[in-house]
Amino acid sequence: MRVDIQGLLSEPNGVQRFDFGFPVDVLDGVDGASAEAVGAVANHGGYVELTAVLTVRGVGRCARCLDEVPFEKCFDVKRPVVKALREADDDGEYIVADGDGYLSLRPVFEEELILNFPSRLLCKEGCRGLCPKCGANLNEGDCGCSTAEVDPRLEVLRALLDNS
Numbered sequence: 001m002r003v004d005i006q007g008l009l010s011e012p013n014g015v016q017r018f019d020f021g022f023p024v025d026v027l028d029g030v031d032g033a034s035a036e037a038v039g040a041v042a043n044h045g046g047y048v049e050l051t052a053v054l055t056v057r058g059v060g061r062c063a064r065c066l067d068e069v070p071f072e073k074c075f076d077v078k079r080p081v082v083k084a085l086r087e088a089d090d091d092g093e094y095i096v097a098d099g100d101g102y103l104s105l106r107p108v109f110e111e112e113l114i115l116n117f118p119s120r121l122l123c124k125e126g127c128r129g130l131c132p133k134c135g136a137n138l139n140e141g142d143c144g145c146s147t148a149e150v151d152p153r154l155e156v157l158r159a160l161l162d163n164s
């Protein structure tokens with residue numbers, strides 16, 4: 001997952017394409033995820049840019065009902081590439097080539113996954129989640145627990161407010 005960009009750095013219209021897959025272990029709460037990155041590093045008359053489509057697949061858990069949620073997500077990646085970083089450029093956007101003229105892509109794409117992957121997955125819009133009392137999955141129907149009953153801790157709070 002290292003791309004040789006030594007040649008294209010000195011070539012005004014040089015392009016180096018890549019297409020590789022890698023296992024993903026940087027996402028919390030996600031099992032067996034893998035990603036594929038397809039794209040190129042291209043020199044546009046001295047401005048070198050990495051562009052790629054990053055696809056990640058795996059199985060996560062619904063934030064509300066904890067059901068498994070298979071997912072496939074795509075992200076567009078576009079980052080400037082430099083041979084060495086000048087201090088003025090250091091805004092976190094730039095990718096810096098390794099000393100030997102190669103670009104290590106996996107850390108770049110792992111960073112993109114961490115930044116772009118949703119922090120909460122839902123099995124569906126409007127997932128009803130689990131009953132706070134009995135733990136039943138409410139998507140499968142009502143469990144019969146009364147929801148009218150007030151949490152005793154709230155009752156105490158209400159009494160305090162009434163007295164104030």
Ligand SMILES: [Zn+2]
Nearest residue numbers: 062065123127
């Ligand atoms: Zn759910």
Ligand SMILES: [Zn+2]
Nearest residue numbers: 131134143145
């Ligand atoms: Zn219940």
